Amino acid sequence: MSATAAKRGQKNWPKQVEAVCVRQGLQLTPLRRRVLSILGESAAPLGAYAIIDRLSKIEGKQIAPPTVYRTLEFFAENGFLHKIESRNVFARCEHVGHAHYGALLLCETCGRSEEIEDEALDEFLKRTAARAGFALQPQMLELQGLCKSCAAAARGA
Amino acid sequence: MSATAAKRGQKNWPKQVEAVCVRQGLQLTPLRRRVLSILGESAAPLGAYAIIDRLSKIEGKQIAPPTVYRTLEFFAENGFLHKIESRNVFARCEHVGHAHYGALLLCETCGRSEEIEDEALDEFLKRTAARAGFALQPQMLELQGLCKSCAAAARGA
DNA sequence: GTCATTATGTTATAATATTGCATTTGGCAA
DNA sequence: TTGCCAAATGCAATATTATAACATAATGAC
Incomplete structure (x- = not known):
């Protein structure tokens, strides 16, 4: 973003x-x-x-x-x-009124969060969990990492 | 499990x-x-x-x-x-000494947690995040849902 | 306008987690 | 063995996050 x-x-x-x-x-x-x-x-x-x-x-x-x-x-x-x-x-929530699944990408450095909606991800998770007999609820994942600009800064440093 | x-x-x-x-x-x-x-x-x-x-x-x-x-x-x-x-x-940690990625499947009903290790999931997440310019850290996901036996009980009820 | 519902105010306290410093223990070199 | 350093534990205080319980006020339906 x-x-x-x-x-x-x-x-x-x-x-x-x-x-x-x-x-x-x-x-x-x-x-x-x-x-x-x-x-x-x-x-x-x-x-x-x-x-x-x-x-x-x-x-x-x-x-x-x-x-x-x-x-x-x-x-x-x-x-x-x-x-x-x-x-x-x-x-x-950046997708006001949309379905609440997908993921929040959380930057470790700047603390910002970015929201993505991704049906394929949702499907993949459901199938992966199902192999363990697990029924996933719809949910927003929380994924930790570095956002584009902080990753660039880290590489530059 | x-x-x-x-x-x-x-x-x-x-x-x-x-x-x-x-x-x-x-x-x-x-x-x-x-x-x-x-x-x-x-x-x-x-x-x-x-x-x-x-x-x-x-x-x-x-x-x-x-x-x-x-x-x-x-x-x-x-x-x-x-x-x-x-x-x-x-x-x-059920995989003592292994890589710490994959997911914890957390049952909403009984509170138990089950650990899965899944390289494909890890890859999928990395690619998904990368499309947003995000560099994901290795991490354990926390996924909410119902475990096998609690899901069965819920269906039976 | 009355009444029920929803929203807000207020006090107290619960639940989770950390800081800072004192003391003890364990490993190890002289 | 002794002395020392680093790691581990004890302990008191306090920080941080969140909720319970009950009082009061605002809103909307009728």
Whole structure:
């Protein structure tokens, strides 16, 4: 993903979420809008407490954890956000309204996450698991590595 | 994996670990042996605090978290144990001394984890990530689903 | 407007993990 | 053997992540 594409995604994401909320009759309250904008402006996924801190600054008073966790839960349940379990952070879902499978490519160096949707991958995993008698759920993989620019930087260094 | 295979793995694991420790000159201290045996006897992966509780019972006094976390770190560093990030638990590495790639199949129902080693999967993932310019690290995937027996039970129910 | 539902506020606490420093143990060279 | 260094363990405090439980406020259906 190019830097400009990242920036576009970042800028458009709150608007896309808003559009889906309107279509589906989901309440986009002031609190949710503020959290949306915090997530929308971040280059990399954010931890809950980073969001709490930023929100507290915006609101001018200390916001308690449940407030933010509930908001994040709302976004995750409605397919706007991924929780990245391996890092305890929350990333914008770049495919608002699409199926939730594929993979998140997580950069070890810059912390950014990139989302790919790949039916072939899904199929391959299902078949691989099935050989062990395992029935896979649909899920987003979390894959660790280096993003294009960090890999280039590492090679250059 | 059959129940008997699981049981065999479980019984042999501490001995395999011990053998590798001897070969590599790693200290298998009394503390490490006790943690090894706790992990060896568990059907499913255990959380750090579950291990702390069991160890405290065995020792007859309260064991502090760092003691156990350090022991787990020792086993993980030496390839005897996997930390399952999506669940905050620790699972025996069933392929002691092998490459650490492939996948952990995690059953949502019984909590057990099964390890598969699959070079084709590794290749597939690398190629998929490479199309996004991403350089994947070798890693164990965590895949959620239902194990053979829990899937059968679910179908029967 | 009343009422039920949904959302938010607030306090407390649970669950997971680490830092920093003191003490003990094990290996090994003089 | 002794002394030393490095590795391992003990221990207290605290950091980080997340949830429970209950009160209050806002919203939408009727």
